[in-house]
Amino acid sequence: MKKFNDQIPPEIESFLTELNKNPQPPQETLSVNERREGYLYIRSWAGESESVYKIEDVLIQTNGRNIKVRAYIPTKETVPILIYFHGGIFALGDLETHDIPLRSLANASNCIILAVDYRRAPEFKFPAPLEDAWEVLNWSAENGSSLGGDTTRIGVGGDSAGGNIATVLSRWSRDKKGPNIKLQVLIYPMLDALGSSKSFQDYDEGYFMTSKGLLSGYDYYLTESDDRKHEDISPFWSKDLSRLPPAFILTAQFDPLRDEGETYALKLREAGTDAFNIRYSGMIHGFFQFGDIIPQGKTAIEETASILRMFLY
Structure with missing residues (x-):
């Protein structure tokens, strides 16, 4: 059994030890459907489902397809909007996997959360999720008031693959002169x-999400001809990060993705874009969704909500 780093807190060590009692095949060796079923199971780790003032599913019709958006509306008052893209390595997550934390985030932030059911890989390759994101952003700027949203105060966000989509969307909106994104x-x-980061090697396995498991998401998402350093695929390698919305980047200490998130925050600041990073000590990838078994997940939701109130109010 893996000997955990001394900095691992007891609740994370217990979580990982319990997982190790029933070892599973490597994530990347499973079928997409098997991985989707497993990802949906972790909804049970999120805790109790909070009541929200109103939840409304909306179909956005565009270019011959429908994009489903779930609106978490915390109040009858007019409030800011956060367009949220779920994680799941571009292939696994959906509206249900993230329902419980987004209910909590809507209530804690007093913002409308628009969760986007974007097209997933491998059925839909790059850039399909980005195209859906662009359509939802423009719809929100034009029609968000119908849900009680203030269309002058729009933020974008997401976890894991959803964070990739959110930051690419921010650059698209800058370059295409799209809606003004505040955060x-x-x-x-x-x-x-x-x-390519050091943490990708240091925490490649043994901390819940593996480096190979993460890279397999790009395998689903991309074709062999796609350039993996293209800025719409790897925002880390973007050449112009100036004039972008302020960025709040949350990272976890024992996450393969830690260093790329923290270095990206530094690159944004060097380009003159306001960016700040909070690293959660002792945490692992996914903990934002694990609030019932990892208390810091709930803390992260509260802290994210405070950032939304700070920048969107």
């Missing part, structure tokens, strides 16, 4: 399809 919320984002 990026990037929760342990996937930013480098090459997995």
Whole structure:
């Protein structure tokens, strides 16, 4: 059994030890459907489902397809909007996997959370999720008031692969002169399809999400001809990070993605974009969704909510 780092807190060590009692095949060796079923199971780790003032599913019709968006509306008052893209390595997550934490985030932030059911890999390859994100952003700027949203105060965010989508969308909106985005919320984002950082090697296995498991998401998402350093695939390698919305980047100490998120925050600051990073000591990838078994998950939701109130109010 893996000997855990001395800095691992007891609740994380207990969690990982319990997982190790029933070892599973490597994630990347499973079928997409098997991995989706497993990912949906972790919803049970999120805790109790909070009541929200109103939850409404909306279908956005565009270019011959429908994009489903779930609106978590915390109040009858007019409030800011956060467009949120779920994680799951571009292939596994959906509206249900993230339902419980987003209910809590809507209530704690007093913002409308628009959760986007974007097209997933491998059925839909790059850039399908980005195209869906762009359509939802423009719809929100034009129609968000119908849900009680203040369309002058829009943020974008997401965890893991969703953080990738959110930050690419921010640059698209800058370059295409799209809606004004007030804030990026990037929760342990996937930013480098090459997995070139030191933490990608240091925490490659044994800490719940493996480096190979993460890279397999890019395998689902991309074709062999796609350039993995393209800025729409790997925002980490973007050449111009100036004039972007302020960014809040949350990272976890024992996450393969830690270094790319923290270095990206530094690159944003060097380009003149406001960016700040909070590293959660002792935490692992995914903990934002594990609030029932890892208390810091709930703390992270509260802290993210405070950032939303700070920048969108």
